[in-house]
Amino acid sequence: xxxxxxxxxxTVWILYPLIDTVRRSxxxxxxxxxxxxxxxxxxxxLDTTVTAIKNNAIWIGVVPALVTAIGLIFAVLTERIRWxxxxxxxxFMPMAISLFAxxxxxxxxxxxxxxxxxxxxxIGAIHDTFRPPGALPDAEPxxxxxxxxxxxxxxxxxxxxxxxxxxxxxxxxxxxxVPHGAVQAANPTPKAHGITGVVWRDFxxxxxxxxxxxxxxxxxxxxxxxxxxxxGKRIDSTSTEDNGTFAFDxxxxxxxxxxxGPKTFAKPFGGIAWLGPKLxxxxxxxxxxxxxxxxxxxxxxxxxxxxxxEVLEAARTDGGTExxxxxxxxxxxxxxxxxVVFITMLINVLKVFDIVLSVAPGSSQxxxxxxxxxxxxxxxxxxxxxxxxxxxAVFLFLLVIPVLALNVRRFRREA
Amino acid sequence: MRHxxxxxxxxxxxVIAGLVAAGTAGGARHxxxxxxxxxxxxKWTGGEQKSFQAVVDAFEKQNPDVKVKYTPGGxxxxxxxSTAVAGGNPPDVAILPQPGLMxxxxxRGAAKPITFAKATLAKNEAPVWLTxxxxxxxxxxxxxxxxxxxxxxxxxxLFKDAGxxxxxxxxAFLKLAKTLKASGAKAYAIAAADGWTLTDLFENIYLRxxxxxxxDLLTTHKIKWTDASVKSALRTMAKIVGDTxxxxxxxxxxxxxxxxxxxxxxxxxxPKAAMEIEGDFVPNDVKADVKPxxxxxxxxxxxxxxxTRAGIVGGGDTVIMLKSNAAARALIxxxxxxxxxxxWANRGGFSSPNRGVxxxxxxxxxxxxxxxxxxxxxxxxxxMSDLQPAAFGATTGQGEWKLFQDFVSNPKNVNGIAxxxxxxxxxxxxx
Numbered sequence: 072x073x074x075x076x077x078x079x080x081x082t083v084w085i086l087y088p089l090i091d092t093v094r095r096s097x098x099x100x101x102x103x104x105x106x107x108x109x110x111x112x113x114x115x116x117l118d119t120t121v122t123a124i125k126n127n128a129i130w131i132g133v134v135p136a137l138v139t140a141i142g143l144i145f146a147v148l149t150e151r152i153r154w155x156x157x158x159x160x161x162x163f164m165p166m167a168i169s170l171f172a173x174x175x176x177x178x179x180x181x182x183x184x185x186x187x188x189x190x191x192x193x194i195g196a197i198h199d200t201f202r203p204p205g206a207l208p209d210a211e212p213x214x215x216x217x218x219x220x221x222x223x224x225x226x227x228x229x230x231x232x233x234x235x236x237x238x239x240x241x242x243x244x245x246x247x248x249v250p251h252g253a254v255q256a257a258n259p260t261p262k263a264h265g266i267t268g269v270v271w272r273d274f275x276x277x278x279x280x281x282x283x284x285x286x287x288x289x290x291x292x293x294x295x296x297x298x299x300x301x302x303g304k305r306i307d308s309t310s311t312e313d314n315g316t317f318a319f320d321x322x323x324x325x326x327x328x329x330x331x332g333p334k335t336f337a338k339p340f341g342g343i344a345w346l347g348p349k350l351x352x353x354x355x356x357x358x359x360x361x362x363x364x365x366x367x368x369x370x371x372x373x374x375x376x377x378x379x380x381e382v383l384e385a386a387r388t389d390g391g392t393e394x395x396x397x398x399x400x401x402x403x404x405x406x407x408x409x410x411v412v413f414i415t416m417l418i419n420v421l422k423v424f425d426i427v428l429s430v431a432p433g434s435s436q437x438x439x440x441x442x443x444x445x446x447x448x449x450x451x452x453x454x455x456x457x458x459x460x461x462x463x464a465v466f467l468f469l470l471v472i473p474v475l476a477l478n479v480r481r482f483r484r485e486a
Numbered sequence: 487m488r489h490x491x492x493x494x495x496x497x498x499x500x501v502i503a504g505l506v507a508a509g510t511a512g513g514a515r516h517x518x519x520x521x522x523x524x525x526x527x528x529k530w531t532g533g534e535q536k537s538f539q540a541v542v543d544a545f546e547k548q549n550p551d552v553k554v555k556y557t558p559g560g561x562x563x564x565x566x567x568s569t570a571v572a573g574g575n576p577p578d579v580a581i582l583p584q585p586g587l588m589x590x591x592x593x594r595g596a597a598k599p600i601t602f603a604k605a606t607l608a609k610n611e612a613p614v615w616l617t618x619x620x621x622x623x624x625x626x627x628x629x630x631x632x633x634x635x636x637x638x639x640x641x642x643x644l645f646k647d648a649g650x651x652x653x654x655x656x657x658a659f660l661k662l663a664k665t666l667k668a669s670g671a672k673a674y675a676i677a678a679a680d681g682w683t684l685t686d687l688f689e690n691i692y693l694r695x696x697x698x699x700x701x702d703l704l705t706t707h708k709i710k711w712t713d714a715s716v717k718s719a720l721r722t723m724a725k726i727v728g729d730t731x732x733x734x735x736x737x738x739x740x741x742x743x744x745x746x747x748x749x750x751x752x753x754x755x756x757p758k759a760a761m762e763i764e765g766d767f768v769p770n771d772v773k774a775d776v777k778p779x780x781x782x783x784x785x786x787x788x789x790x791x792x793x794t795r796a797g798i799v800g801g802g803d804t805v806i807m808l809k810s811n812a813a814a815r816a817l818i819x820x821x822x823x824x825x826x827x828x829x830w831a832n833r834g835g836f837s838s839p840n841r842g843v844x845x846x847x848x849x850x851x852x853x854x855x856x857x858x859x860x861x862x863x864x865x866x867x868x869x870m871s872d873l874q875p876a877a878f879g880a881t882t883g884q885g886e887w888k889l890f891q892d893f894v895s896n897p898k899n900v901n902g903i904a905x906x907x908x909x910x911x912x913x914x915x916x917x
Contacts, residue, residue, distance in 0.1 A: 119884060183735065183742050209670065211731075243731075245670025246647055274668045276649025344738055348895075434679045434741045434891045437883040451565050452881055 095461035110462035119437060120463065123445035126352055130423055130441065135416035137360055139409055142367020146375050147397065149368070159372070163365035170362060174429025177358035181345035181430065188342065195340035204339035206250050206293060213240035213273035214282045221336035226299070230326045233264050237329040240273030240282055241291065249289050256290035257314040264321050268329055270294045271315040290315020294335055299328045308332075348438040351431055355439060359426050363419070367412045374408030375401070410481070417474050422467065442467050521551030522813040527570065528556060528581030529563040529803060530631075533770065537833045544829055545820050552813045564876070567808075571596045576808040579817060584872040584880055585618055585627060588804045592621035598810040599624040606822040610842040614866050619804065627804040630821050631830070632839040634860035635686050635765035635869060636787040636798045641752050642780065644671045644760040652785035656694075659788040660725060663732055666760045673732040675759035676740040677748035678894045681887020685871040685879065686799065687726065687763055688890060692719040693797045694790035698865050705870045707915050711907035720893065720900045722790070726763075728897030734758040737894050746771040753782045763787065765801070766856035770835050778852045786859065798863040801872055802839065831857070878914030885910045 099106045114120045145162055149155040165173055182188030185195035212218070212225050217239060219225040227237055236259050249272060256271035273279070275287040296317050298307040306327070311317045345354040378401065386396045402409070424443035431439035440448075442463060450460025530538050535558050542554045557577070559566040564587050567580045571591065582588055591597040604625050607616055611629070619627030640652070648669035653659035663673035677683040693701050696715035703709045704716065730736045734751055735743070743751070749771035751758040762768055769778070776782055789797075805821055807814050820826050824842025831838055831847040837857040848854035860866070871879035871886055878885035889910065893903045 242668040243670050278665050346742055432679045433882045
């Protein structure tokens with residue numbers, strides 16, 4: 072009698088859905104057509120579900136161990152520092168927000184554009200210190216005579232002799248990115264014993280004629296031009312004027328080439344595609360570990376506090392080093408707590424869902440897929456294949472059972 | 487402690503009883519004459535919701551005994567409506583983003599015919615809209631809000647910097663992109679993180695290149711996706727999505743750019759790209775303080791073959807009736823009139839297939855241009871992916887959306903993608 076309400080709610084919300092899910096897993100899509108184990112076969116043949124299973128295996132292999140290890144390290148270290156409460160609070164803070172909100176935060180942090188994503192902004196700041204971006208990162212040659220690549224620099228293929236003029240036209244430079252102080256480009260005047268030339272933005276509204284300095288086209292000041300011999304060895308270098316012109320005076324009679332070095336075209340850090348198909352699972356694991364490390368740390372710290380001090384003292388008195396004490400005394404004594412954390416994380420990771428949905432953008436969701444997400448996407452994500460979704464749910468349930476059994480057995484033993 | 491538990495349980499039971507009662511109340515009340523409550527689940531949220539509310543307010547004024555309750559469902563509307571129908575408690579009226587679900591519900595008998603509105607619609611709308619709303623000879627769907635997806639939006643300043651002019655033919659369009667690049671601007675903002683923008687681009691190319699007849703065949707999967715016409719459309723598409731140096735962040739950047747972000751790349755005072763190839767709803771996502779004509783403008787998607795010059799690919803939101811009562815019928819009849827459409831047209835961000843809406847109703851000149859082009863299109867085709875099974879045409883991370891994204895990653899793989907598209911289509915059509 073007293074059990075009636077509990078039985079009622081259990082039936083409505085646990086038992087009925089459970090049985091109906093199993094029944095549905097043998098039916099075709101949203102119909103009542105019986106198709107046996109076809110849906111289960113699909114789990115192991117469809118690209119999306121196979122990726123999901125593989126990814127889940129990675130999650131299981133990495134996350135519980137990683138979270139437990141980080142939790143253990145934090146717990147042991149915070150025992151020794153003065154501001155441990157502040158530190159613990161900070162590490163535990165992510166637990167206070169929902170996984171979905173944490174996902175949204177990481178989605179923003181992981182953005183590829185360094186102007187948007189904090190992670191790439193940090194990497195970019197370091198990268199640009201060591202390899203500063205050039206003045207004209209997007210520039211390209213305007214004529215076929217100027218060959219090369221931004222990585223190796225561009226070389227004018229026309230042989231130059233003293234008295235010749237080199238025209239190095241560049242395009243793909245927006246008016247806003249023209250170096251400061253630029254004025255109308257000038258046609259260089261030939262010099263008897265020198266080589267002169269011009270580097271200019273070979274573009275005016277409508278396109279203009281390529282290879283010719285025209286009215287309305289700006290010179291590019293401050294560009295380093297190299298004079299090379301026919302073997303490609305650098306002889307001399309100079310910088311361009313405000314109107315784009317440059318000159319090498321008193322050059323020996325020989326064949327030369329004019330080139331612009333790769334430094335001018337060095338691109339600023341473009342960002343790492345954390346949310347792209349290749350890095351999405353590692354990015355998700357980092358985010359997930361960030362959330363759960365606090366939980367592991369607090370539980371392990373509690374276990375650590377319960378270890379009798381005398382044992383540690385005794386070990387130290389016996390001449391054990393700190394590492395030996397940690398390895399041979401602390402960790403074995405903590406084993407029950409560590410396994411609680413590990414198993415809890417194992418269950419959490421098996422059903423990981425919200426962080427994947429919130430962090431992975433549509434274009435890489437397939438590459439980030441996990442079993443729980445595959446279940447949801449098959450049933451409700453527009454596919455409306457309830458049969459397959461139910462089959463995945465049952466599969467997931469079967470995966471969780473051994474871990475649950477392990478947990479229950481341990482509880483019994485402890486009680 | 488035990489008392490407390492009973493209290494909680496009791497409260498729980500009460501809440502559930504209340505929910506059940508609230509759920510059945512709408513259906514139990516049989517309206518005589520035009521009075522009663524109408525519940526609507528619709529896809530319009532935010533500004534669109536406000537505009538629709540204005541349309542509804544005018545209806546409530548005409549029928550003081552009717553109360554309309556609108557629940558915005560956003561992107562989850564199909565799931566919400568299917569679940570409500572499956573649970574035996576559908577709303578009176580639903581507004582769906584894709585006609586696929588409407589057909590499905592009509593076939594299952596969950597949607598009710600709206601034959602009473604047919605005469606009004608036939609008078610005001612092009613026959614294609616009625617055909618689209620008809621299932622097994624009966625009219626079920628009313629297309630209240632439509633979208634012209636054959637538009638290219640551009641940043642006026644970047645065009646001026648490059649001395650560029652809108653293109654009317656495809657070769658001119660490619661030359662325009664080249665000129666833009668030479669001027670230092672990126673030509674295309676591509677929102678490849680959202681697969682539907684890529685299907686829209688493909689459909690625009692396919693309709694112009696292969697023609698409307700083939701378009702219809704491909705829509706119903708009567709020709710295969712490995713057909714030569716599909717491959718040649720993919721090759722044309724590659725000229726745009728494969729122009730890596732002309733896209734902010736290149737192709738990988740495009741794959742991480744969602745639609746609202748891509749709009750902010752073009753329709754802004756600090757542009758990253760010059761053109762956005764998407765529908766008339768693009769200005770809804772403008773965040774910067776920019777004005778039409780002065781800062782941004784629009785031109786029709788360029789023609790590829792002369793015979794399909796005026797072709798327009800479009801979409802539309804369908805109003806369907808799930809319970810046939812007098813109040814719901816009155817609302818549907820009202821939505822079929824030009825007056826109802828005019829209210830939203832006045833407020834902007836709206837294209838009506840209703841030709842009864844006067845051009846002066848559209849206050850925004852660009853909105854007027856795209857809406858009139860749509861309502862009077864000579865060749866009009868509904869968004870192909872919206873007419874296909876959702877698993878193939880409209881699902882994040884699979885089918886067309888996913889495969890077109892793969893195509894952006896590797897635009898050379900025309901044959902491979904065509905084969906994968908065909909395999910996915912075959913599966914979705916249950917063959």
